[in-house]
Amino acid sequence: MISEKEFDEQLINKYASLMALGNGYLGLRSCHEEDYEGQTRGMYIAGIYNQLSPSQTTKIVNLPDLIGMEIEINGDIFSNATGQFTFYDRKLNMMTGELIRELIWKNNDGNRFHFLFQRFVSKDDLHLLASKITVTALDCNAKIKIKTGINAECVSQQKNELTEELVRIMDNRIMHGVYQTTETKHKIAIATCCVTPDESEVSYFTLNNQLLASITQDLVVDRTVEFSKISSVYTSNDMLREEPSAASVNTVQKYLSEGYDNLRNSTTIKWQDFWKQKRVVINSKDQADQLALDFSLYHIEAMTPCHDDRLSIGARGLTGEGNNGLIFWDTEMFIAPFHLFTEPEIAKRLLRYRYHHIKEAKVNAYQSGYEGTLFPWASAFSGKEETQKGSVNNTKPEIVQSSNLAKSSEHIVADIAFAVVQYYENTLDESFMANDGLELLKETARFWVSRTTDTNGDLIIKNVIGPDEYTDQVDNNAYTNYMAFYNVQNALNYMGKYNDPDAELQQKCTDFLKRLYLPSQNDENVIPQDDTFLSKPEIDLTEYRQSIASRDILLDYSLQDLYELQVLKQADVVMLLYLFPDLFSTEIAKKNLEYYEERTVHDSPISKAIHAIVAARCDYGEESYQLFQEGCLIDLGPNPNSSDDGIHAAPMGANWLVAIFGFANITMDINGLKIEPKLPSNWNEMIFPFTWQGARLEITISKKSITVTKEYGPPVSLEINGETFNLTDKIKVSL
Secondary structure, three states, X not given: OEEEOOOOHHHHHHXXXXXXXXXXXXXXXXXXXXXXOOOOOOEEEOOOEEOOOOOOOOEEOOOOEOOOXXXXXXXXXXXXXXXXXXXXXXXXXXXXXXXXXXXXXXXXXXOEXXXXXXXXXXXXXXXXXXXXXXXXXXXXXXXXXXXXXXXXXHHHHHOOOEEEEEEEEEOOOEEEEXXXXXXXXXXXXXXXXXXXXXXXXXXXXXXXXXXXXXXXXXXXXXXXXXXXEEEEEEEHHHOOOOOHHHHHHHHHHHHXXXXXXXXXXXXXXXXXXXXXXXXXXXXXXXXXXXXXXXXXXXXXXHHOOOOOOOOOOOXXXXXXXXXXXXXXXXXXXXXXHHHHOOOHHHXXXXXXXXXXXXXXXXXXXXXXXXXXXXXOOOEOOOXXXXXXXXXXXXXXXXXXXXXXXXXXXXXHHHHHHHHHHHHHHHHOOHHHHHHHHHHHHHHHHHHHHHHOEEEOOEEEOOOEOOOOOOOOOEOOOHHHHHHHHHHHHHHHHHHHHOOOOOHHXXXXXXXXXXXXXXXXXXXXXXXXXXXXXXXXXXXXXXXXXXXXXXXXXXXXXXXXXXXXXXXXXOOHHHHXXXXXXXXXXXXXXXXXHHHHHHOEOOOOOOHHHHHHHHHHHOOOHHHHHHHHHHHOHHHHOOOOOOOOOOOOXXXXXXXXXXXXXXXXXXXXXXXXXXXOOOOOOOEEEEEEEEEEOOEEEEEEXXXXXXXXXXXXXXXXXXXXXXXXXXXXXXXXXXX
């Protein structure tokens, strides 16, 4: 349960993101029904993007609002600004997917009114959302007037993202609007209907791109009155036989008779099934740990478009417009693993988003002077590079950096290949790997082969940016080189496995693997992040490391300054150690964690989580747990503006990664699983599901034992603290 116990206008946009509702198709910011200055409303559909002009970045479209209401009681507008909330309690019930706000409002005459606001986005029907208001006059009879409907004013007038094609009233009760994005030409159809008491007076009108119902109702002391609103949204992307316009109206008509409570109960069942199948349950001395993991899994589920493999996950999910709602490497590296090890079919759909856009990635590579596929740093529905480009006339540092990232953050190519191999090793899905997977591996390998420069017989990779964005265009970034090696190595392996006839590519891959320069540890056991990092000056980072991804260092240093210092936004070498736990000895891993941790300000939202995993494996238990808890505060922490533009999607996955691959300390290869637990001292027990090669496992780890139960599927080769087992049913091992 995410709770807000008192109204604070400073936190309106943060909580609108934290408590956002969603089902992977539709996301809804949890704004208040009443208006407040600076409040950012938002409703988003996965895959609906627009670009206002060629000089502007493509962004996710904020759709017409269905939540806002003007509520008037005895002539006074309902708001904390015009009266007083004498009681206030708002909560997101993550177990049911319902947002509930209960309050008592006292107007300027001293009369009190009890309000209960409820809403949900359906998990049972992806196109459905509903809300309900229950009002009780506590001190005097009164007249309430509510205006609500479809409000396209904010998006149409201010941002010019949508054109209005049709607004109308159907059957004298259903408000219906059809809109189109200005550049991408997506059609969006919205229908909504207010359900009111029989005695209510209802009329309809249009005003400034709004189609509204005006509802007037008498309130009698201590007599509760209910108003509900049933809405649906469809788009031209849905690929249904039925036109979006008709589908939206038909859906509202279909559900009107069921009522809010029955519809809510149907979505509750779906959420409860999700938690039963995928929740990580921990017994911790600090309840914040369970809350953080529940919060993470709730938002992963709410942001993932499981219904359509043409879609992927934006950097803020469907909770806001931060990062323009675009798709980055976060999906494959931090979010997809949750799905892979709980419901692998979803991970495959996310990979197929990339497969669908091989053509665009080939064009991107060709235009950059390379072969194969260069997947874009930031993408949307089209699969093209969407990063805002720098220009002679636009030299803002953030635009220049964004442009550099698009040109040089080519590690995303290998990240996608890594996810392909990880998917196959977990599922042994031959059909996928022999077709989509192999093509992805071949074309990404072809890119890396063409990306190298021959220097005195060695192949090197020049002018790249690794995951650490405080280092700009370097040579031989350790993360990039090792990931490229892994990419090409696996392309060659699977070409052999499936008897691929491309002898020329096989020869090039073989030569690449023989000659690619791989940075190794120096005399002090430190692996250089790139060719120049270890020679740069150091500075004291103590004050900057104390904050939670605040980027305070940019107040004192420019990005150009940071490029010339040993200062990391996140440590590429530590990320490498996380992905390949057997690549280096424990001694080398410890040395590099210590070295790079001191030089990392953790301004990347996933940085602390990755450090936490490696620290746990290195038996730095206290440090690991502290990093985990601090990483969980990216959105849930005290910073009042941390999530104004939406929650950060990648840390949601990274928090789960810490629990499973850090504290449970699961590692694997194609031959089996290994578990060597590193539970925090605060945790007495953790229970979680894990899917591996067709077998679903329930794993329970306590201070004294590990119990692994196979719920279904084939036997599993399992190593626990060095002892090997063939799991056919259930085993319990003492620690």
